[in-house]
Amino acid sequence: MNFLIMGLPKSGKSALFNTLTKSARQDIYPDVRVGTVKVPDKNLDQVSKWHETEKIVNGEIDITDPATNLNFDASSDFIEKKYLQEIQKYDGVILVIRSFKNDSVPHPYGKVGLENDLEQFTIESRLIDVQIIEKRIENIEKSFKSLSKQEREVNEKNIQTLKEVSKLIEQGEPYSSEIYTQAHKAAIGSSFLLSKSPMMVIINTDENQSIPQSELDKIKPLIRKDSLLIQMPLGFEEDLITLNDHDAEEFRNASEIDLNDFDSFFKNLLKVSNSICFLTAGKKECRSWIIKEGSSAVEAAGKIHSDIARGFVRAEVINIENLLKFRTEKEAKDKGLIKGEGKSYIIKSGDVVNFLFSV
Ligand SMILES: Nc1nc2c(ncn2[C@@H]2O[C@H](COP(=O)(O)OP(=O)(O)OP(=O)(O)O)[C@@H](O)[C@H]2O)c(=O)[nH]1
Ligand SMILES: [Mg+2]
Numbered sequence: 001m002n003f004l005i006m007g008l009p010k011s012g013k014s015a016l017f018n019t020l021t022k023s024a025r026q027d028i029y030p031d032v033r034v035g036t037v038k039v040p041d042k043n044l045d046q047v048s049k050w051h052e053t054e055k056i057v058n059g060e061i062d063i064t065d066p067a068t069n070l071n072f073d074a075s076s077d078f079i080e081k082k083y084l085q086e087i088q089k090y091d092g093v094i095l096v097i098r099s100f101k102n103d104s105v106p107h108p109y110g111k112v113g114l115e116n117d118l119e120q121f122t123i124e125s126r127l128i129d130v131q132i133i134e135k136r137i138e139n140i141e142k143s144f145k146s147l148s149k150q151e152r153e154v155n156e157k158n159i160q161t162l163k164e165v166s167k168l169i170e171q172g173e174p175y176s177s178e179i180y181t182q183a184h185k186a187a188i189g190s191s192f193l194l195s196k197s198p199m200m201v202i203i204n205t206d207e208n209q210s211i212p213q214s215e216l217d218k219i220k221p222l223i224r225k226d227s228l229l230i231q232m233p234l235g236f237e238e239d240l241i242t243l244n245d246h247d248a249e250e251f252r253n254a255s256e257i258d259l260n261d262f263d264s265f266f267k268n269l270l271k272v273s274n275s276i277c278f279l280t281a282g283k284k285e286c287r288s289w290i291i292k293e294g295s296s297a298v299e300a301a302g303k304i305h306s307d308i309a310r311g312f313v314r315a316e317v318i319n320i321e322n323l324l325k326f327r328t329e330k331e332a333k334d335k336g337l338i339k340g341e342g343k344s345y346i347i348k349s350g351d352v353v354n355f356l357f358s359v
Contacts (some may be wrong), residue, residue: 001061001273001290004087006079007096008117009072010105015234016096017065021334022241033065037079039266041277041288042348043320048286050324059277059290061269063094076108078124084131088191092198092273095121100206100235114203114211119221125194126169131168132193154172161187169195176226198273199227202265207255228268276349279320280304291347296341311359314340320350 005013011080014033018025021035031133038058046058053232069080070207079087082189108114147155150168173179175196188196201223209233223229236255240248251259270276274293279286291300297317301305302309318338326332338354347353 001091001275002010002093003063003094003269004013004079004090005063005065005094005096008078008098008108008120009069009076010107011096011098011117012100012202012234013096014068015204015238016094016202016232017063019234019237019241025238028070029065030066030067032067032281034062035065036060037060039270039288039290040263041279042263044174044279044285044286044288046324047279047320047352051281051283051286053286054279055083055285056147057285057287059288064090072108074108074110078121079128084128085135087128087194088132090155091196092200092269093217094196094269095201096234097121097201097205099201099211099231100233102235111279115222118201120217121286122172123223128193129169129193133162136191137162157177158187168195174224177222180237195224199224200268200272201227201229202234203229203231204234205231207233226272227274228265230268232265243256244327260342261305263296276347278347278349278351278353280354281352293349295347296343297341297345297347297355299349299354304355307359308355308357311357313342313358315345316354316356317341317347317351319346319348320334320352344346 004352005016007013014025014029017023017033017035017300020037023033023035038060044056044058066079069076097114098112099114101112109120128359135181136291137159140159144152144155161183165180165188168179168184171173175193202210203216216229216231220229232274233255240251243251270290275290277288277290279288281287289300289303291303293317295303298312301312301315315337317340322337323329323332326335329338330337
C-alpha cells in the first residue's frame, strides 16, 4: 500500500515522514521522498515467540512526502498542482493539519486555525476531483476518432454521467451519499477520487497541549465520515527518533498529555483502507501480510506468491486467539482447531495460515 502525505506548507508532513522512517531532519527537501514503513503487529510478536522463529517480517506500507514548497503564501495548497496527476496512483491519503503554535514557523493563512484549514481542504479536494474527472472526459473524447458509432454512443453516455458526478462534487455532496446512483459509481469505478480515497487525518499538536475531546467533536463534522482523526505531536516525536525505544517511551510517559501511540496510528491506517493482517508462521520465518478485508484464501495466497495461488490445494487456518491457548501446533491440530479451508474462505484478521499447494 502506498500513502501520500498531504497538508499545508509547514504543517508537519516531513516531521511525520521522518518520524515514521527515522530519517534525519533537513530544512528543505528539494525532492519527493518515498519511504517504506514496517507496520507493527502484536499478533506477529506473539506468534514469533511461540515458534521461537529465526526471522520476523512485518507487513510494509510506502509513504510519500512531497517536496518542500519553497514559494508558499496565502494561496498555498494542500498539494502542489504539479502532483495532480500523480496523486491518483495512491491507495490513500494521510492529511496533516497543524495545531502546534510556534511563531517562528509561519502558517500560510497567517494564523493557526484547525477549522479554517479543514474547510479549505474540503474546498481544494473538491476542485482536485473535478479536475481529475475533467481530465478523464478529455481522454475519452480524444479516443472518439478511432471508435465505431456504437462505441461512441456508450462513451457519450459515460461522459454525461461523469459530468453529473462532477456537478454533485462541486455542490459539496460527499461521495458516500446516496444521491450518487449505481450509474455514477460505475462510471467512476475504481478510479481515484480524493473524496473517496481512504483518508486519515492527523492533527499535529504541541507536545504539552493536546486538544480536548469537546474541541475534537466540534471539528469532526468537517472531516469525511469514513475517515479517522487522531492527534499526535509530530515535532516532539521527530525529536525522539535518535533515541532507542525504551528512552523514547520514557519521554512519552513523562509528557503530561495522553499521546496517541503508533499502534493506533497504524491500526487506524489499516482501518480506513479496509485492510487487515494475517500471518504465516514457522521456525524459519514468521510474517505478517497486509490484505484487503474480505480477501479470499486464494487471494491471500497470491499475495505471497502467484505459484501458491495457482497451485492452491488447501489453507490450514487457525486464528491467533485459539492458537495461543496451546503449547504446540500439534496440540491445536489434534484438538481439531486447525481447519482446512478452500479457496473461497474469507481470511480474518489474526488468522495464522499455512497454504498447501502443488505446481
Ligand atoms: N513546535 C513544533 N514545531 C513543529 C512541529 N511539527 C513540525 N514543526 C516544525 O515546523 C516546521 C515545518 O515542519 P515540516 O515537517 O517541515 O513541515 P512540512 O509540512 O513538511 O512543510 P513543507 O515541506 O515545507 O511543506 C519544522 O521546522 C518543524 O520542526 C510541532 O509539532 N511542534
Ligand atoms: Mg516537508
